[in-house]
Amino acid sequence: METGTIIFDPLLPWPSVLAGAILAVLFVGVAVWRGLSGWWLRGLAFAVLVLALANPSLQVEDREALSDVVLLVVDESSSQGISDRPAQVAEAIAGIEAEIARLDNVELRVVTLGDSEGNQGTLLMEALANAMAEEPRSRLAGAILLSDGQLHDVERAPDLPAPLHALLTGRETDWDRRLMVQNAPAFAILDEPVTLTLRIEDQGVVPVGLPERAELEISVDGGEPQLFNVPIGEDLELPVTLEHGGMNVIQFNLPEQPGELTARNNAAVVQINGVRDRLRVLLVSGEPHAGERTWRNLLKSDASVDLVHFTILRPPEKQDGVPVNELSLIAFPTRELFLDKVDEFDLIIFDRYKRRGILPSIYLDNIRRYVEDGGALLIAAGPDFAGADSIYRSPLAEIIPASPSGRVLEEAYLPTVTEIGQRHPVTEGFQPEVAGDGPPWGRWLRIVDVIPERGASVMSGVDERPLLVLDRVGEGRVALLASDHAWLWSRGYDGGGPQLELLRRLAHWMMKEPDLEEEALSVAAEGQTMVVTRRTLGEDVAPVEITGPDGAVVLVPLEEVSPGRFEATFEGPEIGLYRLVEGDQEAVIALGPSAPREFEETIASGAVLEPVVAATRGGVRFLRDGVPDIREVREGRVAAGRGWIGITPREAYVTADVRVSPLLPAWALLLLASLLAVAGWLREGRR
Structure with missing residues (x-):
């Protein structure tokens, strides 16, 4: 196709x-x-001369017409997979392709989008903008959105130079019930109630006669669900008290009702990390000594620890004649601490304590009961532990994991981690390789000889004698450190050692921190990938059994990555709650968001898209009325009507060749100007 236009190419600059x-x-x-x-003849002559300077030319272009482009953005997110929407989408795509094929010089570009990353919902406008960026703006004749109308980025709608239409899936009778978690904290303090806010809503055309209350199932950490009858359409405040530290997984589930669109939004999972508010520790020092400051500094350095520390400075047998009213000491509140309020402490430490008649046997028996009910007791033994007034010779003997032989060895030795200690989380990694001829850390100078009766000896001293023995008693835990020389490491003696980390781990293990459990199955997730970790004191473990949201069971073998630690990586095929079992250890984890944003609104609606579509004079149509015809309309006209939608022809082209030639030769213009000048002279009568 050739087109010609007149252009000016002046012989002189335009000024x-x-x-x-x-x-x-x-x-x-x-x-x-x-x-x-x-x-007037003179004026024409001047005009011809000026025109000659402007040099009018004829520009001839060879143009190749370009086809118009129509964009079809197909929403294939999860909400488009419910009910018969996939069939509606397939039928609509076929119908649109047939309509576009019927038009001359029009091409169809089909773009699909799925679920977004990070639970952002349906990013329909982003997909449209990306498709527009790949096509010349001058060729865009229209765009069609094939969706349920529930998008989450309408504010990003691009500026479209042609009509935009929306074809919606769904049926007139659609209805759905959803469960929403409106408020759920990420962290909560143990043994203190925290409130979750839930809401159950019905959307769409709700069937007549449906009950106004629903049965809500609640399960914690995959346990047996509890059933509650709750109202629909009201905010529900649910008080929850966490009973253990670490991740607590709470699952809510509504039974599927007949005829509702999907059950994917009938369940929600909340993960709350349980933390302790303040750890209350009772430290009782039997007498002043160099290691007392080590324990105090360790416990006072942790801002989350409330420390109550008593040191017995003046035992009852000391008779020095000083009147009682001149002593600046407070009365030791034995009854209050060891009878009335002993259960308020998370950990009790006896540091070089011996029986002096201050604590009657009934008090010590109450501590034994406190440990069996879930408390923690740590004994840092000094030389008195081997004597006749040892704390072992009391009701506490029933829970202390090793008995004294009566010997105290006063010689230098190197504390070492035993084979089982290399697997135990308290001492894991504390056995460094010896560099050169020197020891890996400083030596201690005293050990109380004890005979292990139960528990695990994780550290040893002289001739592999037990140095640190850990044991579980009932619901509680007991640790026996058979030396009072840990303070030598803090003073840097003989090179020092990891005393702060060792004592910190020991204290936190006794207070049942989940990360320091020696027998535990834990799982962490990033996206759909799970990392399963099994800690054990044994030599090997069986494959972990993973049960998915759909009930499918997969056996995943574990590989040992370090002593006592086995790991495996598993890719979860879908979002939801997964249960893991290995032996007597269980764990649960939820993949994906607590409630996917894709299923917050499942009823098809054009309310969100109508303002964007109306700005381009397009239309919103439901596919239940059939696939509309596609017509060509002029730019600026209404582009939608009953049973049809329109596109605007763009008549775009590309220039293949350009030819420029003068409109008149220069001599012709000069001759014309001369004739006009002579004609004017003759008219004025000058011969």
Whole structure:
């Protein structure tokens, strides 16, 4: 196709041509003022000369017409997979392709989008903008959105130079019930109630006669669900008290009702990390000694620890004649601490304590009961532990994991981690390789010889004698450190050692921190990938049994990555709650969001898209009424009607060749100007 246009290619710069035109006007004006009858012929002559300077040319272009482009953005997110929507989408795509094929010089570009990352919902406008960026704007004749109308980025709608239409899936009778978690904290303090806010809503055309209350199932950490009858359409405040530290997984589930669109939004999972508010520790020092400051500094350095520390400075047998009213000591509140309020402490430490009659046997028996009910007791033994007044010779003997032989060895030795200690989380990694001829850490100078009766000896001293023995008693835990020389490491003696980390781990293990459990199955997730970790004191473990949200069971073998630690990586095929079992250890984890945003609104609606579509004079139509016809309409006209939608032809082209030639030869223009000038002279009668 050829098209011609007149252009100007001046022989002189445009300012010079303009100056010439001004001079011509002045000369003609003078002729008019003097009354010359040939002034108009003179003006024409000047006009021809100015036109010759402007050099009019004819530009001829060879153009190749380009086809118009129509964008079809197909929403294939999860909400489009419910009910019969996939069939509606397939039928609509086929119908649109047939309609576009019927039009001349029109191409169809099909773009699909799925679920977004990070639970952002349906990013329909982002997909449209990306598709527009790949096509020349001059060729866009229209865009069609094939969706349920529930998008989450309408504010990002691009500026479209052609009509935008929305074809919606869904049926008139659609209805759905959803469970929403409106408020759920990420952290909560143990043994203190925290409130979760839930809401159950019905959407769409709710069937007549449906009960106004629903049965809500609640299960914690995959346990047996509890059933509650709750109202629909009201905010539900649910008080929850966490019973253990670490991740607590709470699952809510509504039974599927007949006829509802999907059950994917009938369940929600909340993961709350349980933390302790303040750890209350009772430290009782039997007498002042160098290691007392080590325990105090360790416990006071942790801001989350409330420490109550008593040191017995003046035992009852000390008789020095000092009147009682002159002593600046407070009375030791034995009854209050060891009878009335002993259960308020998370950990009790006896540091070089011996029986002196201060604590009667009933008090010590109450501590034994406290440990069996879930408390923690740590004994840092000094030389008195081997004597006749040892704390072992009391009701506490029933829970202390090792008995004294009566010997105290006063010699230098290197504390070492036993084979089982290398697997135990308290001492894991504390056996460094010896560099050169020197020891890996400093030596201790005293150990109380004890005979292990139960528990695990994780550290040893002289001739592999037990140094640190850990044991579980009932619901509680007991640790026996058979030396009072841990303070040598803190003073840097003989190179020092990891005393702070060792004592910190020991204290936190006794207070049942989940990360320090020696027998535990834990799982962490990033996206859909799970990392399963099994800690054990044994040599090997069986494959972990993973049960998915759909009930499918997969056996995943574990590989040992370090002593006592086995790991495996598993890719979860879908979002939801997974249960893991290995032996007597269980764990649960939820993949994906607590409630996917894709299923917050499942009823098809054009309310969100109508303002965007109306701005381009397009239309919103439901596919239940059939696939509309596609027509061509002029730009600026209404592009939608009953049973049809329109696109705007763009008539875009690409220029293949350009030819430029003068409109008249220069000599012709000069001859014409001369003839006009002579004609004017003759008209004025000058021969």
